[in-house]
Amino acid sequence: MKAARVIGQNELTVEKIKKPILDKEKNILVKTKKVGICGSDRHILHGTNPLATIPRIVGHEVVGVVDEIYGDTQLNIGDHVVVEPIRPCGECYACSQNRPNVCKNLVVFGVHEDGGMREYFSINEKQLHKVDNNLSFEKSVLIEPLTIGAQATSRGNLQDGDTLLIQGAGPIGLCILRYAKLKDVKIIISDLDQSRLDYAKEQGADITINVKEKDLISEVNKITNGEGVNVSIDAVCIPKTFELSILVASAAGRVVVLGFDEQPANIVQMPITKNELTIVGSRLQTYKFTEVIKNMENGKFDDFDLVTHQFELSEATKAFEYIDKHPEQVKKAIINFN
Ligand SMILES: [Zn+2]
Ligand SMILES: [Zn+2]
Incomplete structure (x- = not known):
């Protein structure tokens, strides 16, 4: 399988990596369908995101399909899912205040750990939200930005x-x-x-x-x-x-x-x-996925056509360059997967 990885300042490669193997912790394998490119991904590539570490597979605006499961889970193979990028520690002060988005030990998918710009990824089911299979991926890829x-x-x-x-x-x-x-x-x-x-x-x-x-x-x-x-x-x-x-x-x-x-x-x-x-x-989001998904499923964002540009994974470098060169044309660019 292939992944787009930032390997240095302004250096992005699309390379072959091993397909992940599931375990108790990362119990769901997701086949990626679409990934939105966000300003923060571009900052990681340009070396201007002080919170990120490289090398890094970027991408935190991620939708896909459950491909494989390990053990007992609420999800089923074939479910459409969106990733909740934050993984809090559950023990620090912010977590105790019900504000896991500013957890002292926060791990953000695609920032502090590898994200979604790869054909498959494994993740704990806690970080996945099921969305209506009738919702198009082009729409559901906007769920994270809407949060x-x-x-x-x-x-x-x-x-x-x-x-x-x-x-x-x-x-x-x-x-x-x-x-x-x-x-x-x-x-x-x-x-x-x-x-x-x-x-x-x-x-x-x-x-x-x-x-x-x-x-x-x-x-x-x-x-x-x-x-x-x-x-x-x-x-x-x-x-x-x-x-x-x-x-x-x-x-x-x-x-x-x-x-x-x-x-x-x-x-x-x-x-x-x-x-x-x-x-x-206001940083990231706290418990906002459920309400955003509900509003989207109820048609509240049907006419929100933010996606203006689409690229294939093999064109990831080109996609980032295109946004840099034409910021006035691009509202939201996304990477498509098969
Ligand atoms: Zn974003
Ligand atoms: Zn915490």
Whole structure:
């Protein structure tokens, strides 16, 4: 069988490896069907993901079919499954607080251990969620990215009637948008790229702001009659957008941060105290797969056509290069398996 492995900075090979053998711990063999390429996979390839170790088979947005089972399990051969990438220790403080996504000893599939960009992989059934076999793989490959949207909106305690600002209309911003749309909220989205904003509008954004032409703070003030947005999510993740996300928040507002940037931002205490803001991080997801799968099976994301580019496993290198060269064209690229 074949696998796409990052072997060094900007070095990806598609190589032959042994098919895994099942045991008690890794009791399910999955035949991979589709794997989404995510910004974090690209960071691993470019050597800019400080959390990852190489060599590494990347891929954490993974759907496949149960091919073989070891011992007793709830799953059956032929079941369609999506991978839950996080494997927490169950013993640290975060785990005791029911927040395994920030476990001190967290192992993420495709980051800290080999992921899904291979024809078969073995994994414990705890990390697999069954999905309706009638759901297309092209759709179910979006489940993991949508869990990121589910996490960000829940971390922001998004409520019916809220006004939400999402900075950034890339794949993460769009997944947040689609998840937020499940509630009765007014959604403003900002970006520098008009075509991304046009797509966000098609996907249900109420108001778009092109920050190349307009000032975000004054636009938000106009739209909200000076109140600011109740939930402010930064999916651009640079110091400037973090600063803005605080300045546009309303009294009693929530600010959600998803970035890993290590550059300091210029943040003052005044708006935080005056408005009693809640500023929270949002990383990966906690227990969000079940609700995302249910919503997808109920047709909530039928018109979410995020996948714009598809490649074969043998073209993995080309796929990554293509995204680097044409970031404006690619919303989500995926790797197809037989
Ligand atoms: Zn991802
Ligand atoms: Zn833990």
